[in-house]
Amino acid sequence: MGFSCRKEVVLPSKSAVYQENFTQLKPAFTQVDFEFSYDTLQKWMRWQPGKTLFKTGSDASIVGFPLQVNLLNLAKIQGNNDQSLSLKLPISFTAEPSLAGFSAGKVNGQMDLTVQADILSKPINSLSVQKIQYSYQWKEKPSLRVAGFGVNVSSVIDRLLASKQEQLISQISSQINQSLQVVNLEKMLNTAIHSMPVADFVLLPSVNQIALDKVVFGTTSVRGSVFINSSLVFTNVFDNRVLQKNAIKLISNVPSVAESGAPFSVQLSWEYLRALVETQMRKGAKQPNLILTLQTLDSRWIHCSILGYKGKESSFSFDFIPVLLEDNKLSIRLVSKELSGLSFPSSLFKKQVVRRLEKNLNQFTIDPMLFIDRSKWMNSGMIDSDMQIRLDSLQWNKEVLNVQGKIQGKWLIRK
Known part of the structure; x- marks a missing residue:
């Protein structure tokens, strides 16, 4: 997981929407191959x-x-x-x-x-x-x-x-x-499908319907494919949602799916993002004592301060709104900015320092594929190929940034 800077090209963007309670994901059918010993x-x-x-x-x-x-x-x-x-x-x-x-x-x-x-x-x-x-x-x-x-x-x-x-x-x-x-099969599936750790997150699958498409009884395992009506929630907020229960129903009609993919949301706590970006900025600026603070007291924007970028007493404060770019990446849009506490001789070049900081922030992006550590998925028995992540919307409140989209590709669950 990390962030990068993009070229100085202004892409169309869609601003995150502040919501105390996020829009519930609508499940969709996804084709999943399986192989169980x-x-x-x-x-x-x-x-x-x-x-x-x-x-x-x-x-x-x-x-x-x-x-x-x-x-x-x-x-x-x-x-x-x-x-x-x-x-x-x-x-x-x-x-x-x-x-x-x-x-x-x-x-x-x-x-x-x-x-x-x-x-x-x-x-x-x-x-x-x-x-x-x-x-x-x-x-x-x-x-x-x-x-x-x-x-x-x-x-x-x-x-x-x-x-x-x-x-x-x-x-x-x-x-x-x-x-x-x-x-009895539904009870077994409800026991088998549960929350699991994936990289820095907890994956909370919500499954309500499963339709069996085909099954083959091999020498050492049973394999086949199913259509699963589900949604996936990834969260790094460890709360009682990890105890959620599914209510799976087996259905006999195999759905016709034009676009196979699992709706998902990634919920990123602001503390997780703050620590992540602070670590990256310390490395990039070679400033091991740089401190990043985030405040989400206002429902209009997020307030951020960078302390120690240019001298121990320097402080660059700015307000921003998360945005979703046209190239399927996350970025921010500055609302206001202020630089203070520069010591001599940096104080003589305050405008240049502000422009450099503003340029770096405007080029800040997060690629959603960085959320996926495929080795961790494989350790959990989930294998993907041709995976693509499509982002649809951003929502936020004072606790987390909620990213919604769809995971597309070929899925194989092997246990």
Whole structure:
């Protein structure tokens, strides 16, 4: 982030407007490609080792007795790009069968369960699995203690599973499809999409609608594209807005978008800008003791003073209004100026000093692309190409300068 000086060419400009409360950004649809590893999806779905995948009592159990199935380790998920998935689930189970109405004790076992399923992904509000098949291999064969002796009951369990195959497939399908219901997917997205640090700022995405365009189940990840109806707010003011919640809705109709881009606003505190410009001016003027002050007590303009530019007692005071230039950069327009406290011999050249300062200030610009540190974006899992930032308006109040515009380009979110 920094500023530069432009050539002595007067460009048309649009002045910032003072507003206590800024105009709310209107969301717009943006096309976003995505690629999520299956490990990331498991994290979002909270498939940690030890998670209970299936639990039932005797009345509801399809096998006729209480049964609990837990995940031993992370699942291995693999797609074949043809709308189908294969899941390898290392599981443990505890069953409590009964004989002649009496408890026969607990049966424990471990197996590697392989589940294959076709995924219907369109429309998004009908996301579901179909044509489920499963197979398994024992990791630890189940046994039951009878009269103090361990009895291998794996053959009994095998016959039981074979006789209940249709019911088990129906139960597995029901549980998976229950987790894929729109309301559950919306909850997962609301948890996954949150405020995040980007460079000196906090990015506050406001997302209200997502439409799935296409999805492909790759070997190690799921990828595709969506249209996201959203707006982005960048702020370096750390307040309770970082706790905001989204209210995402999945919609089935893919929008027709003539111009893909995300509306955004950057809110820059005056203290942030003051410190930034002071640092740059100290370097440019080679004056390590130069001090810059800003005051925003007046709703007509901002008051600024540069202390120590020409001698310890010198003070250059001026009022300005932020402006948006035709070349999509930020600048300022001087309203008034006054130079005082020059020591000899600088006092003999007061007019020249004023003209030099005025010239430098009139050439001051901020390029919006300097707000973007792409390495930070990539660390956050967001990758952009062909990015362009279009600025539309400037608003300000006594706390911040609010810059609104649109970020255009190709977006990829990779997690």
